[in-house]
Each structure stands twice: as C-alpha cells, then as structure tokens.
Amino acid sequence: MKPTDTNQDEEFEPEFEPLVHQVGTGNGGSVLLAAGGAALGALVPPLSVPIAAGVAALEVLRGNLQKQQETRVEALLQAASVQASADPATLIARIVENDEYALLAAEAIDAARRTRLDSKAASLGRSLGSILKDDALIDRESIWIRILSVIEPPHIRALKYFVDSKKMKNGMNYWRPGLAVSVQTVSDGLKLDDAVLPLIQDLLRCGLLMNPGSMDGGTANGTFTPDSLSEELRATQLGAELFKRLERGVEGT
Numbered sequence: 349m350k351p352t353d354t355n356q357d358e359e360f361e362p363e364f365e366p367l368v369h370q371v372g373t374g375n376g377g378s379v380l381l382a383a384g385g386a387a388l389g390a391l392v393p394p395l396s397v398p399i400a401a402g403v404a405a406l407e408v409l410r411g412n413l414q415k416q417q418e419t420r421v422e423a424l425l426q427a428a429s430v431q432a433s434a435d436p437a438t439l440i441a442r443i444v445e446n447d448e449y450a451l452l453a454a455e456a457i458d459a460a461r462r463t464r465l466d467s468k469a470a471s472l473g474r475s476l477g478s479i480l481k482d483d484a485l486i487d488r489e490s491i492w493i494r495i496l497s498v499i500e501p502p503h504i505r506a507l508k509y510f511v512d513s514k515k516m517k518n519g520m521n522y523w524r525p526g527l528a529v530s531v532q533t534v535s536d537g538l539k540l541d542d543a544v545l546p547l548i549q550d551l552l553r554c555g556l557l558m559n560p561g562s563m564d565g566g567t568a569n570g571t572f573t574p575d576s577l578s579e580e581l582r583a584t585q586l587g588a589e590l591f592k593r594l595e596r597g598v599e600g601t
Contacts, residue, residue: 417461424460424473431477442480452476452490459497465504467594472496474596492593495554499590502538506547507556509534510583511591525583525593528560532577548581556587 429436443449456476458467475489475496509529513521535544551557560582 354518368415369447383466405432420460420469422459423469424456424476424488427470427473428477428480429473429476432480434480439480443492446477449480450487452486455497456493458494464501464596465499467596468496468499471593473529474593495556495586495590496593498550503550505538506534506544506595507551507583507587507590509537510557510581512587513591521591521595523595525588526581528580530578530580535577536549542577543575551587552581554586555584557581558584 403511425436425439429439432439434442443453453476456472460472463469470492473491478489479486510526511523512526513523516522531544531548535541538544540547548557558581560580
C-alpha cells in the first residue's frame, strides 16, 4: 500500500530562473533584446514583423528614458552648483572626496533619475548644494533629500488639500498650513477611495502632515498613522515649505 501524500492536493508554484538584472538596459541588454527578437522571429515567421517592431519600440523607449534621466541629473547638478557657488567640476570633486557627501549625492541623484515630478531634480540639487556650501546645514538638508525622494505627484495632489497659498507681489506664492481636513475629503476629491491611505501615511512619515492634537512639526509620538478615512489631519510648516521648494524648482530661482 502506497503512503498517502498529504500535500498532493496543495497548490504549488513552480520555480523559475530569475530574470537577468536590468533586462533591456545597457549595451548587454540591447544585444539580448535584439537576439531574442531575431530568434523568435525565425521560429514564428508570421510574428517576425511585430516582434521586430516591438524590439525597435523598446529601444526607442530605452533611449528616451536614458535621455530624460540624464536631463534630470544635469538639472540637479546645475542647481547644486549655483547653490554652492561652485562650478560643476569643483562640486563633483568635493562630493567624491567626502563619503557622507557622496552618499547624499547618490541618494539625490537616484531620486532625480526616477521621479515623475519635474521640479524635484532642482530642489534636490539645491539641498545638496546647500550642504556643500555650509556643512552646518547637513542635517536639515539631508532630511529634505529624504523627503523629496519619497514625494511624487500623487502626494502633492493630496497635500494641496491641507495648505493655503496667497500670491505675492513678486509672483511667488506664500504657502502656509491650512485648517484640519479629513482623509475622507481628500479621498473623495482625488477619487481614490481607500487607496488614499498609503499617500497620507507617506506624508505623515515625512513630517508633512500631523494629527491636529500633536506639536507642530511632527506626528503625535512619531507613530500616528490614519486607520480610517474619518481621521482629520493638518499640514505642518514642513508641508507648506515643500511647496515653496518645489515652486523654486519650477521658476529656476
């Protein structure tokens, strides 16, 4: 009598070989894509044209992404140079010579390369430049680099519900924390339902929002997170300052 296999009815997932790191990027990735497309085209002649077109489209996409990322990094370095009152070559030399500067620069560059927020690259650059100009600002500006690395367009759209602005004579806006707003109001306005909660939690962790009963500048006990749409929150001074920093990125000032 065969022993009973107690796991015979259990679902299982087959193991697959992991994909090559960054498939489709770099020179090696280009060769891999081209070779793969050619091989599939030979095996299935009717599909050769669509496959070749798909490979070509991927190459165009890769080129566009690389160009966009290079533009963002250039904007970051330019803003950092202006802020630090140093030419780009001197700026880079100073970064390379200091491990802490190098780590902060790497974090800022990575955030600039992958962001969907155009003004973020310049804002990251100004934070980096401020550190290189005055080492006493390293704690504050490193925090801003961390905040900016998290913030993307959906966060900005959510945070706008919590701040007020007034146009000044110089054309810039004066941003300030507004009244308390419920998470439900933001959810309804953005049509996100419960998906608004991760955005709000990011804003809380970054210190841009707070529980109205807590001290300005942070969340209550540093651990408050909304667990329902009925929670009411308000912006911190940091939340208002974020808009000022990003606005400077748009204006290029």
